[in-house]
Amino acid sequence: MCLIPVHNNMNLAIIGTGYVGLTTGTCFAEVGHNVVCVDNNQAKVEALREGRVPIYEPDLEEMILSNVSAGRLSFTTELAKAVKTCDIIFIAVPTPPHEDGSVDLSYIESVSHEIADVITPEMGYRVIVDKSTVPVSTGSKVYQVIARYAKGNVDVDVVSNPEFLREGSAVSDLMNPDRVVIGADSQRAMDLMKRVYQPFNAPIVEVDLHSAELIKHAANSFLALKISYINAVSAVCEKAGADVELVAQGIGMDKRISRHFLNAGLGYGGSCFPKDVKGFINVADQLGAPMTILKEVENINEQQLERFLKRLRKKLWVLRKKRIAVWGLAFKQNTDDVRESVAIKLIKRLCDEGACVTAYDPKAAQTGAAALAGYDVTIADDMYECTRDAEILIVATEWKQFAMANLVKVREMMRLPIIFDGRNLLHGENALHAGFEYHSIGRKTLRPQ
Numbered sequence: 001m002c003l004i005p006v007h008n009n010m011n012l013a014i015i016g017t018g019y020v021g022l023t024t025g026t027c028f029a030e031v032g033h034n035v036v037c038v039d040n041n042q043a044k045v046e047a048l049r050e051g052r053v054p055i056y057e058p059d060l061e062e063m064i065l066s067n068v069s070a071g072r073l074s075f076t077t078e079l080a081k082a083v084k085t086c087d088i089i090f091i092a093v094p095t096p097p098h099e100d101g102s103v104d105l106s107y108i109e110s111v112s113h114e115i116a117d118v119i120t121p122e123m124g125y126r127v128i129v130d131k132s133t134v135p136v137s138t139g140s141k142v143y144q145v146i147a148r149y150a151k152g153n154v155d156v157d158v159v160s161n162p163e164f165l166r167e168g169s170a171v172s173d174l175m176n177p178d179r180v181v182i183g184a185d186s187q188r189a190m191d192l193m194k195r196v197y198q199p200f201n202a203p204i205v206e207v208d209l210h211s212a213e214l215i216k217h218a219a220n221s222f223l224a225l226k227i228s229y230i231n232a233v234s235a236v237c238e239k240a241g242a243d244v245e246l247v248a249q250g251i252g253m254d255k256r257i258s259r260h261f262l263n264a265g266l267g268y269g270g271s272c273f274p275k276d277v278k279g280f281i282n283v284a285d286q287l288g289a290p291m292t293i294l295k296e297v298e299n300i301n302e303q304q305l306e307r308f309l310k311r312l313r314k315k316l317w318v319l320r321k322k323r324i325a326v327w328g329l330a331f332k333q334n335t336d337d338v339r340e341s342v343a344i345k346l347i348k349r350l351c352d353e354g355a356c357v358t359a360y361d362p363k364a365a366q367t368g369a370a371a372l373a374g375y376d377v378t379i380a381d382d383m384y385e386c387t388r389d390a391e392i393l394i395v396a397t398e399w400k401q402f403a404m405a406n407l408v409k410v411r412e413m414m415r416l417p418i419i420f421d422g423r424n425l426l427h428g429e430n431a432l433h434a435g436f437e438y439h440s441i442g443r444k445t446l447r448p449q
């Protein structure tokens with residue numbers, strides 16, 4: 001990781017020290033800014049102060065420790081102090097979905113109030129930056145709350161700076177962004193924001209506030225659409241006897257399309273895509289410009305898991321009392337995040353049907369166990385042990401170590417030689433040579449002679 005010296009270092013506050021706030025704040029400190037991360041979760045702040053990092057993200061822990069010891073990164077529960085000392089205040093709190101799919105903006109509203117309570121005209125100019133993913137026109141509402149409740153005429157601009165990091169490679173994504181989107185309706189705020197990002201050497205997309213907010217929802221929805229597209233194609237491939245991986249390769253080499261996000265599997269999950277697609281559908285409906293295409297994206301995503309379960313039942317008949325090993329709990333590789341993980345949904349469905357599930361994940365054992373509380377699932381602490389006496393092995397998350405597994409050893413552990421690869425991760429021929437019947441997504445089943 002190369003450290004880029006900043007001559008124009010600034011004092012930055014990040015409110016909300018989760019996956020986005022903690023990694024963003026750390027990377028800002030890494031390039032030389034002075035960063036204070038604020039969170040209202042006392043236990044989290046205490047852990048961070050003691051050098052314990054509450055989430056898993058490659059390279060994050062060492063970067064936090066080095067920036068804390070360099071005096072550029074600190075953690076607090078005191079929002080007031082951060083607002084007083086920092087030029088720019090980033091908001092990175094959750095924006096979960098309501099039952100009806102609309103975005104719950106109560107965390108954003110509550111932080112806006114807290115800022116209004118402590119900000120004063122004497123503090124001088126402040127830029128409030130929305131980094132959370134929010135519906136278009138949220139920034140204007142944040143401004144209204146601050147202007148309405150602050151004591152006196154405060155000098156504030158609200159900016160949108162959506163975050164595009166991917167969990168599992170968040171540090172690398174933040175240090176080398178494809179682009180940085182800054183939505184500001186004031187040149188003064190835009191200039192300050194450009195100073196923040198100057199050390200990252202990335203192209204900056206300068207837009208108005210509303211367009212920046214929309215870019216994030218539209219981008220995530222488009223990526224979800226690509227995933228659902230290839231998953232719909234995978235269903236056709238299964239019927240037609242074609243191979244979805246070859247189809248994805250063939251279409252992905254077209255630069256207009258690209259191979260990224262054309263991986264057939266169990267469907268998308270995680271803390272962003274499901275809620276952001278729902279949020280965008282809701283916003284568009286409210287604006288009277290419905291994004292009906294996204295309803296189909298959701299529908300295909302749900303059907304992908306149903307089709308997989310149907311194929312499992314076809315193979316094993318009744319799932320009750322069947323011993324099923326599941327590799328993967330996290331919603332994707334290289335993270336401990338299980339929010340909206342398809343692996344967790346799959347395990348819950350298997351348990352509901354009476355299967356005896358043993359699962360393994362390299363990093364998400366703890367978060368996975370918490371998400372599966374109340375379900376009778378054994379969490380193994382070794383990927384091979386997980387498969388002991390299993391009648392079927394399901395690959396639910398695309399961890400590299402699963403792809404590298406010794407399948408002969410796995411075969412020796414299992415009762416029946418059947419693999420259902422929900423991520424097209426394993427090498428089918430290797431599975432076949434190890435004696436497995438190998439089922440995957442959108443491809444022919446491989447069976448030993």
Ligand SMILES: NC(=O)c1ccc[n+]([C@@H]2O[C@H](COP(=O)([O-])OP(=O)(O)OC[C@H]3O[C@@H](n4cnc5c(N)ncnc54)[C@H](O)[C@@H]3O)[C@@H](O)[C@H]2O)c1
Pocket residue numbers: 015016017018019020021038039040041044092093094095107110111131132133134163164165166167271272
């Ligand atoms: N996780 C991602 O990959 C990702 C990527 C891009 C954008 N986003 C968006 O970023 C936002 C944050 O997501 P996240 O995954 O980091 O969430 P998170 O749940 O991991 O973290 C949010 C943090 O905010 C804290 N918080 C809540 N209310 C607070 C308050 N009033 N004061 C101080 N702290 C408060 C919580 O304690 C928590 O630590 C969401 O809008 C999300 O959609 C997430």
